[in-house]
Amino acid sequence: MIYGASGNLGSKIVTEALSRGHEVIGVSRNADSMTVDHENFSATSGDVTDADSMRAIIAGADVVIISVNGNGEGNRPENAIVNRAAQTFIAAAERLGDDAPRVIQMGGGFTLYRDGMLMVETLDLAPGHPRHGIYYGHMAAISHYQSSDVAWTVISPPPGAALQPGERTGVFRIGEDEVIVGDNGEASISQEDLAVLFINEVEDPQSIGKRITIGY
Numbered sequence: 761m762i763y764g765a766s767g768n769l770g771s772k773i774v775t776e777a778l779s780r781g782h783e784v785i786g787v788s789r790n791a792d793s794m795t796v797d798h799e800n801f802s803a804t805s806g807d808v809t810d811a812d813s814m815r816a817i818i819a820g821a822d823v824v825i826i827s828v829n830g831n832g833e834g835n836r837p838e839n840a841i842v843n844r845a846a847q848t849f850i851a852a853a854e855r856l857g858d859d860a861p862r863v864i865q866m867g868g869g870f871t872l873y874r875d876g877m878l879m880v881e882t883l884d885l886a887p888g889h890p891r892h893g894i895y896y897g898h899m900a901a902i903s904h905y906q907s908s909d910v911a912w913t914v915i916s917p918p919p920g921a922a923l924q925p926g927e928r929t930g931v932f933r934i935g936e937d938e939v940i941v942g943d944n945g946e947a948s949i950s951q952e953d954l955a956v957l958f959i960n961e962v963e964d965p966q967s968i969g970k971r972i973t974i975g976y
């Protein structure tokens with residue numbers, strides 16, 4: 761099950777999951793926006809900020825992937841859709857108890873550290889700036905998972921231009937809080953390889969209860 765399946769990154773994860781034989785239910789607020797034509801794909805409408813709807817939608821799923829985006833009121837971090845998604849998942853999972861699925865959520869690259877510095881703090885974004893809301897919303901999402909009992913993983917790709925459409929190589933490095941920098945001094949990963957890591961974690965979870973990152 762993939763919340764944000766119609767999105768830029770979510771659609772790459774759908775492609776990867778289907779290519780590996782998984783049955784995928786795509787979720788966004790508008791099911792008609794998901795036009796994947798595959799026998800193992802179906803689409804449903806759902807709001808990632810609505811716990812009742814999420815509980816009904818995720819019941820019976822093995823793994824829920826959340827790759828959503830959006831600013832909330834005032835661009836405040838607490839209203840960012842990524843933060844509300846984490847809170848909603850935790851509430852829905854608590855109500856499902858032992859039957860709750862695992863969750864793997866897309867993180868934000870500026871929540872990583874480089875040379876010991878939290879990258880979002882190097883940007884000097886003022887509160888109320890849309891990116892301030894999203895990036896600190898991603899930080900808040902991790903905090904909510906850390907203080908919950910759910911089986912969670914957050915995957916933060918390297919920030920900004922380091923994440924681009926490209927090749928699916930299946931060969932990359934995985935790290936935790938520090939951005940992975942290549943031999944050329946730059947961080948990079950293709951969107952296709954990011955999708956590979958998501959489905960690797962679905963098939964063979966190595967990082968439950970952790971935020972991880974990826975890079976060449």
Ligand SMILES: NC(=O)c1ccc[n+]([C@@H]2O[C@H](COP(=O)([O-])OP(=O)(O)OC[C@H]3O[C@@H](n4cnc5c(N)ncnc54)[C@H](OP(=O)(O)O)[C@@H]3O)[C@@H](O)[C@H]2O)c1
Nearest residue numbers: 764766767768769788789807808828829868869918919920
């Ligand atoms: N380098 C990086 O670190 C990096 C780079 C890019 C993106 N990201 C992160 O990756 C995530 C996805 O980004 P993206 O570029 O793929 O986003 P996107 O293309 O804007 O797609 C967002 C998806 O979320 C869905 N969505 C939005 N609000 C929703 C809601 N309330 N309920 C259900 N679904 C909702 C949208 O569908 P509907 O509108 O139909 O609901 C859409 O499918 C974001 O969290 C972003 O911050 C990180």
